Amino acid sequence: MGLETSDLDLLEQCMDAMESVADNLNETSGFFVSHTVLLERIAMAERALDKRIIDASQQIDISSFMAADDSSDEGADAAADDELLTDFDPEIAGIFTDEATELIDSAESALAAWNAERDDKTNLLALKRPLHTLKGGARMAGITPMGDLAHELETLVMQLESGIVTDAAAAYAAAQASLDELARMRELVAAGSGVPSGRRLIEQIRALSQPTSADSAAVDPYVRTEVLVEPSLADADDEEIVIVATVDGTADGTESVTAEELWPDPESTESELADEAPPAEIPAEIFADAPAADLPAEIVTPALVAGAALQDRIGQSWVAQSAEAEMPAPAPVPPGREPVAQHDRPELARVDAELLDQLLNNSGEASIARARLEQQMSSIDFNVGELSRTVARLKEQLRKLEIETEAQILHRYEEEGGARGDFDPLELDRYSAIQQYSRALAETANDVASIQQLLETLTKDTNGLLQQQARTITELQNGLMRTRMVPFQRHVQRLSRIVRQAAADxxxxxxxxxxxxxxxxxxxxxxxxxxxxxxxxxxxxxxxxxxxxxxxxxxxxxxxxxxxxxxxxxxxxxxxxxxxxxxxxxxxxxxxxxxxxxxxxxxxxxxxxxxxxxxxxxxxxxxxxxxxxxxxxxxxxxxxxxxxxxxxxxxxxxxxxxxxxxxxxxLTLAISHALILRTADEYYALPLPTVEGVVRLARNEVSAHLGSDAEPFEYGGQKYRFQHLAMYIGREPSPLPETDVTVPVVLVRAGDHSTGLIADELVGSREIVVKSVGSQIAAIRGISGATILGDGRIVVILDIGALVRADWRLRPEAMLPREKADSRTFVLVVDDSITVRRVTQRLLERNDMRVLTARDGVDAMEVLQEHTPDIILLDIEMPRMDGYEVAGQVRNDPRLADVPIIMITSRVGEKHRARAIELGVDDYLGKPYQEAQLLEAIEPLVQRRRARRAGH
Structure with a gap:
């Protein structure tokens, strides 16, 4: 049964009329004219269509919709699947499924809210909106079963809203089952599969609105009432409202009345309505007892819609009139009507998730670049500080040079016997060549000092800009991360559906x-x-x-x-x-x-x-x-x-x-905080959430708790067993320091296993950008990702919990580090020249040696208080304490007495060499030295010392 040609012509004229109204929305109200003729044609077409529907319904046995057995259901569903597989457009359906997910979740949330407070009708309105949108989207995408089921569910909500359906518990169960079925249909559409018809649920929903036979006999016959035009009461003078009433399954009771017949005086009618009871009671008196059980639901449903519409029309008048009266309390809002918010809604924009991830990743790269710049600036600050100290030393040396020069002038004057007796050196300046050179050097030193001050100012300004950039990048990252944040509530309905399905199965x-x-x-x-x-x-x-x-x-x-x-x-x-x-x-x-x-x-x-x-x-x-x-x-x-x-x-x-x-x-995957530490010459990152705390203990105390059989260390009410981090990553652990300096211990907890990790060096906490690693590396136990430090080094992020859980069954003796001397040579380089220190350090590190540096004798003695090197490379001429004093103190310290010393100095005279040998220096090299010569001098001295210690 379809539309006739005259019906299509009428629809086209209606479209033209609506377009005319839409094009002139900004005109005055006087523009609008009544379309009485058009409305009459619509009413006539409507009555004719109703007649055809009723005629067709009389030829259909409703019981034929019921499944005779399971096989017939399967056949019907299969036929529907075959049809849907060829009918709906996969591209449009793909777009629809994304929207349907949000709509179904919104509907489930609204349904849960209504079930919690069934007297609150606003939740029904919140439920009706996504269902209406879902119905239209499904039908537009050609997914008819979803549209039909959503339509029936929307009708059920309207019936609950108007009071036609009173069994709230049954309605909630049917609505929940329908939403579950809609979600399953959406998954089938997303997978490209056929969609079942949902016939049984539709029949269950329709059955809820069908009254009992006793109720049907007690009321007048009534099928539906439809309001084709909804003018406001104040503008109802020239409008025609058609009420179509079907009695006893026929359309003979249809009649057309004008607005004047319904409301002779709209203003007085509104005034009378204002004095009546709230319109929320009207639907129950007019529509509740309709004998809809004798007709298909396709005929009954429009009556329900019309009833709600008529209720809203009368309700609007009642609310408007009530608002003008002086009442102690505001007039109640009829069900289904929400006050319109006065404030403007914020504008929203949809952004591709991949683009958002890329933006956040780029901000992370900017953060890494900033960290590298900060490290470079730190190095520049250090060098500027070195320059400042060098300028200070230069000025001091120039001052001494000037004093020596003045003394020489006086001495020369005395030797010459006052050849120029008219003036002495204090009365007349006499310039020698060395004095001119010293004054030129002083001017040069002042110029260098000015450049040094300028560099200090520039570095401070640059550091300020870097801090400002850091704040900007941080705000950018925080904004992007807030954009990535989604509430867990969005998936609660999905998880609830999983629980219901699993329980039913x-x-x-x-x-x-x-x-x-x-x-x-x-x-x-x-x-x-x-x-x-x-x-x-x-x-x-x-x-x-x-x-x-x-x-x-x-x-x-x-x-x-x-x-x-x-x-x-x-x-x-x-x-x-x-x-x-x-x-x-x-x-x-x-x-x-x-x-x-x-x-x-x-x-x-x-x-x-x-x-x-x-x-x-x-x-x-x-x-x-x-x-x-x-x-x-x-x-x-x-x-x-x-x-x-x-x-x-x-x-x-x-x-x-x-x-x-x-x-x-x-909280987020993009930016994280980690603890950077070094062990076995490699740097690793531990996520801060896995770290319970960090303690520094004396060497003896650490040894007492080291190993699985040792007494556990108690911290914060939790007991920890100490272990070298190197043991978990397959490296040979370094021995504990020989001195009584403190050792850093990182306390972590993996499940019920609490462990104190001993590392060679604790670098500090850093904000890191987490980078994913390849599938091959990600499969390795204990590795969760990687990051890039400010100096460009790639550092592995450890999953220490997995490492601890993997090794908890090891034997105690297997967890103890083997006592083995460190094969790397530990060298202390002492020189006041930063160039010499850097060049020597790089040479030694290239040859697999561990190096510490000191800029003078005092600094060297401070380092020797905490570390015992294998050999010392020592300069002679240094401020505060020269090399001879350092060598003397080292030889007088029992702990350091056997440490070899090689003096490297520009003083290659026999007198300086003899003084060094007298103090116990093992070798003596001049500057500049040959790299091979230095390496050949270091090796035998270190081996000789290790052999002596092994013999003891």
């Missing part, structure tokens, strides 16, 4: 309760964590929640509870997933671990250690490949994804009470 009852759903996470973090969340919720239902009978026998509520809580702790987001089910089967987990060779049969393990076994790849307690055996199956995938995100997972369970999973995730 396993014949169980379960509900999801979410606390802190308004908390925000990084979009990328949330998207990557959704599959693990879904997996954990399915496991909680299928493997954790018991069957209703079992729960009742144990004194529990038949409906299991799964709680998901979300809160923020510093730069982390903590997500807890807990259920009140049976808990994990620890005995089955342990037995499976023994079978797989993960643990020994007689090995003593705590419950916390047994739980960690479920994180091993391929671990399952199932005796066969099923979906309902082995609590924790697939948790290795969850743990791996959490590790890739730089997070941590903690598990706990109690038999008969349930399980709890605590997940710690970074």
């Amino acid at each position: 396993s014949d169980k009852r379960a509900e999801l309760i979410v606390d802190g759903a308004t908390g925000e996470l990084d979009r990328q973090v949330l998207e990557r964590m959704l599959p693990p969340f879904e997996h954990m919720l399915r496991n909680a239902v299928v493997h954790g929640i018991e069957l209703p009978d079992e729960r009742r026998d144990r004194g529990k509520n038949e409906t299991g509870r799964i709680n998901v809580s979300l809160h923020r702790e510093g730069s982390e987001v903590v997500v807890e997933v807990a259920d009140d089910g049976a808990g994990m089967n620890l005995r089955a987990i342990r037995d499976k671990g023994v079978t797989l060779g993960m643990i020994q049969k007689d090995q003593q393990l705590s419950d916390a250690d047994v739980i960690q076994l479920v994180l091993e790849p391929g671990f399952s307690t199932a005796g066969a490949v099923t979906q309902s055996a082995g609590r924790g199956v697939g948790m290795d995938v969850v743990a791996t994804e959490i590790k890739k995100l730089g997070g941590a997972l903690h598990m706990e369970t109690r038999e008969g009470e349930g399980s709890r999973f605590t997940i710690r995730l970074p």
Whole structure:
């Protein structure tokens, strides 16, 4: 049954009339004229169409819509699938599915809000809006089943709003099932599959609005009333309103009346309406008892729409009139009407997620470049400081030179016997060549001092600009990260649907309760964590929640509870997933671990250690490949994804009470804070969320707690066992310092294993830009990413929790470092010339030596208080303390007496050499030295000292 040619012509004329109105919206109200003839034609066409619909409905047996058996349903659905596979446009459907996801989520949120407060009609309006948009989008995309189901659900909401449907519990169940089905349809469309018709749900929804036969006999016959034109009461003089009434299944009761017949005096009518009861009571009296059970829902539905429209029209008049009266309280707003907000809504823009990620990545690159500039500026500041000290020394030397020059002039005057007796040197300046040179040097020194001051000013200005740039980049990054943040609430309905589906599939009852759903996470973090969340919720239902009978026998509520809580702790987001089910089967987990060779049969393990076994790849307690055996199956995938995100997972369970999973995730993936440390000549980064604290202890105290059998170190109420970080990364640990200097220990916690990590050097905390690594490197246990330091070095970000968990079963003796002397030579270079220090340091480091430098004798003695080098390279002439004094103090210190000393100086005379040998210097080289000569001098002296120490 379709439209006739005359109907199409009428539609075209209506479109032209509406376009004319739209084109003249800015004109005065006098422009608008009534379209009485057009309205009459519309009414006539409407009556004719109603007649054809009723005639057709009398030839259809409604029972034919009901499925005779399951096979007929499958056949109908298959036919619908075949039709949809060829009908809807995949490109348009792809666009629609993105919109449908948001609309379904919005509808589910509104439905949950209405179910919590069923007296609040505003939630029904919030539910109706996304359903209306979903209906139009589905039909536009050619996905008819989704459009039909959304239409029926929208009608149900209108019936709830107007009071026609009173069984709120049944309506909520039907609406929830319909939304679940709409979500499933959306997934099928996204996958390119056929969509079922949703016939059963549509019939269930229609059945809710059908009154009983007793109710039908007690009221007058009524089918539908439709208001074709909705003028305001004040402008109803010239408009015609057509009311179509169908009595006893026929259209004979149709009549056309004018607005004057309905409202002879609109103003007085409004005044009378204002004195009447609120219009919220009208629908129940007029429309509630319509005998719709005798007709198809396609005929009944428009009556409901018309009833709501008529209610709104009368309600508007009542509200307007009430507002003018002086009342002690404002007039109530009729159901379905919300006050329009007066403030302007902020403008929103859709941005491609990839573009946003690229912008954030570029801001990270800018941050790295700024860090490198800051490091360069730090080096420049150091060199400017060196220049300042050099200028100060130069001025002091020039002052002494001038004094010596004046003394020589006086001495010469005395030797000449006052040849020029008329003036003495104090009465008349006499300039010698050396005096002229000294004064020229003084002027040059002043020029250098001016340049040095200018450089200091420029460096300060540059540092100020860098700080301003740092603030700008930080604000940019914060803004971009806020843009990436999305509320967890957006996916609550999806997770609730997962729980409902899993419970229905396993014949169980379960509900999801979410606390802190308004908390925000990084979009990328949330998207990557959704599959693990879904997996954990399915496991909680299928493997954790018991069957209703079992729960009742144990004194529990038949409906299991799964709680998901979300809160923020510093730069982390903590997500807890807990259920009140049976808990994990620890005995089955342990037995499976023994079978797989993960643990020994007689090995003593705590419950916390047994739980960690479920994180091993391929671990399952199932005796066969099923979906309902082995609590924790697939948790290795969850743990791996959490590790890739730089997070941590903690598990706990109690038999008969349930399980709890605590997940710690970074607030954002782009920018993070890490602790940089050095061990075994390599630098590593530890995410700050994994660090419990940092302590500095004396060497003896560290040795007392080192190893698995040693006494644990207690800090903050937690006990830690110390271990070298090098042991976890496959490197040979360095021995502890021989002196009593403090040793930094980094305290970390991985699950129930608390460890104190000993590193060779603690560089400090840094804000880093996290970079992903390739799949080959990411598969290595203990590596979660990489970053670039300010000096351009690439540093690996360690997943220390994975490393600690992997080695917790090692034997105690395997965890102890082997006592082995460091093969690298430790050299102390002492020279007042920064050029000599830098050149010598680079030479030695190229030859695999560890180097410390000191700029004079005092600085060298401070270094020797904390370190014992293998050899000392010493200059003679230095400020504050010269090389002879340093050599004397070293030889008089029992701890340093056997350390070889090589003097490198420009004083190559025999007198200087003899003085050095007298003080115990082992070798003597002149400047400039040959690189090969220096290396040949170092090697035998170091080997001789090591041999003597090994002999003792």
